[in-house]
Amino acid sequence: MEKNAKIYVAGHRGMVGSAIYRKLIKEGYTNLLTRASSELDLRNQQAVTDFFEAEKPEYVFLAAAKVGGIVANNTYRADFLFENLSIQNNVIHQSYKTGVKKLMFLGSSCIYPKLAPQPLKEEYLLTGLLEETNEPYAIAKISGIKMCDAYRAQYNCNFISVMPTNLYGYNDNYHPQNSHVLPALIRRFHEAKENGLAEVSIWGSGSPLREFLFADDLAEACYFLMQNFNEGGFLNIGTGHDLSIKDLALLVKKIVGFEGALTFDSSKPDGTPRKLMDVSKLHDLGWKHQIELEEGIQLAYQDFLSKQQENSPL
Ligand SMILES: NC(=O)C1=CN([C@@H]2O[C@H](COP(=O)(O)OP(=O)(O)OC[C@H]3O[C@@H](n4cnc5c(N)ncnc54)[C@H](OP(=O)(O)O)[C@@H]3O)[C@@H](O)[C@H]2O)C=CC1
Numbered sequence: 069m070e071k072n073a074k075i076y077v078a079g080h081r082g083m084v085g086s087a088i089y090r091k092l093i094k095e096g097y098t099n100l101l102t103r104a105s106s107e108l109d110l111r112n113q114q115a116v117t118d119f120f121e122a123e124k125p126e127y128v129f130l131a132a133a134k135v136g137g138i139v140a141n142n143t144y145r146a147d148f149l150f151e152n153l154s155i156q157n158n159v160i161h162q163s164y165k166t167g168v169k170k171l172m173f174l175g176s177s178c179i180y181p182k183l184a185p186q187p188l189k190e191e192y193l194l195t196g197l198l199e200e201t202n203e204p205y206a207i208a209k210i211s212g213i214k215m216c217d218a219y220r221a222q223y224n225c226n227f228i229s230v231m232p233t234n235l236y237g238y239n240d241n242y243h244p245q246n247s248h249v250l251p252a253l254i255r256r257f258h259e260a261k262e263n264g265l266a267e268v269s270i271w272g273s274g275s276p277l278r279e280f281l282f283a284d285d286l287a288e289a290c291y292f293l294m295q296n297f298n299e300g301g302f303l304n305i306g307t308g309h310d311l312s313i314k315d316l317a318l319l320v321k322k323i324v325g326f327e328g329a330l331t332f333d334s335s336k337p338d339g340t341p342r343k344l345m346d347v348s349k350l351h352d353l354g355w356k357h358q359i360e361l362e363e364g365i366q367l368a369y370q371d372f373l374s375k376q377q378e379n380s381p382l
């Protein structure tokens with residue numbers, strides 16, 4: 069990508085979009101295009117058409133989506149399907165219509181079958197039933213991959229797809245019910261420590277295994293792949309290591325400095341037992357993560373605390 073290329077970062081205010089935006093600024097890109105959802109609702113087909121015709125970006129990072137944890141996915145099933153299909157249909161189609169040179173679509177590790185062999189290889193897609201709690205979101209993400217491939221086949225569009233594992237980092241979503249596990253635990257342990265609570269409740273059994281990649285590492289991978297990956301299908305992006313939710317909780321507990329006990333709330337869903345990404349294709353291309361989990365959680369906790377002090381919305 070030329071340094072003065074017009075690059076649209078869709079979702080630039082989110083955790084992933086803001087990390088990609090920071091990376092592009094650091095690399096000296098001077099012509100970045102952004103819109104908040106309040107300025108441009110990507111579910112609105114006419115608004116997206118008008119925007120692309122007026123702005124004609126050359127490159128697009130599609131990091132705008134309706135995103136949330138296991139309970140949010142299972143509660144707002146229709147919204148996760150409709151909003152994500154609308155956003156990606158509009159952005160991918162208008163990218164084709166206006167001649168975008170390259171687009172990156174961000175999917176998620178939830179696309180894989182619930183009980184696929186581990187670690188998950190890209191070829192395991194659509195080889196089994198999906199995890200029920202996030203099936204709508206997964207169907208939308210699988211559709212995004214297939215749409216990029218269909219536009220490559222029919223219109224020769226260079227639209228690539230990447231599948232990140234669970235992410236965390238700066239500007240994460242700390243909503244008590246709708247967030248993912250890692251930010252949820254940072255907030256819950258912090259508030260328990262501040263309020264002198266005796267125990268903290270962890271959703272589910274604590275037995276599921278999850279892999280976590282720091283969002284700025286993901287941004288590095290997205291930048292690397294935007295420069296070096298020009299094929300159909302998709303690539304896993306992760307660390308290649310996972311841990312149990314119980315061990316994650318004990319790590320967050322230690323970092324936050326909460327000294328009470330853990331309890332496990334079996335009324336909440338465990339979701340997929342494990343979804344460790346096979347990242348050998350990405351490693352073979354020459355990229356590997358840099359930020360390990362303990363350091364990443366410390367960085368995320370500092371960001372959480374700074375936002376608390378600013379009283380900015382969590
Ligand atoms: N977080 C995670 O663990 C993982 C995330 N991903 C993927 O990464 C991408 C980004 O996720 P993440 O950064 O965590 O999500 P966030 O919720 O932090 O950010 C999502 C962004 O999408 C924008 N957005 C949502 N709806 C609309 C809309 N209707 N019109 C315009 N913009 C909209 C929001 O804009 P605004 O702020 O202006 O409202 C927001 O900035 C998604 O594709 C997600 O599937 C993949 C794997 C794991």
Ligand SMILES: C[C@H]1O[C@H](OP(=O)(O)OP(=O)(O)OC[C@H]2O[C@@H](n3cnc4c(=O)[nH]c(N)nc43)[C@H](O)[C@@H]2O)[C@@H](O)[C@@H](O)C1=O
Pocket residue numbers: 136137138139141176177178202205206233234235246247248249250252253269270271272273276278313336337338339340
């Ligand atoms: C990225 C990925 O993220 C989601 O899938 P998920 O990984 O299952 O999501 P999660 O982070 O919410 O849960 C992981 C595990 O953690 C346990 N857990 C414990 N305590 C809390 C807790 O307090 N909050 C949450 N959210 N989970 C908790 C929880 O019970 C589960 O066993 C989907 O968006 C999916 O579509 C997707 O793409």
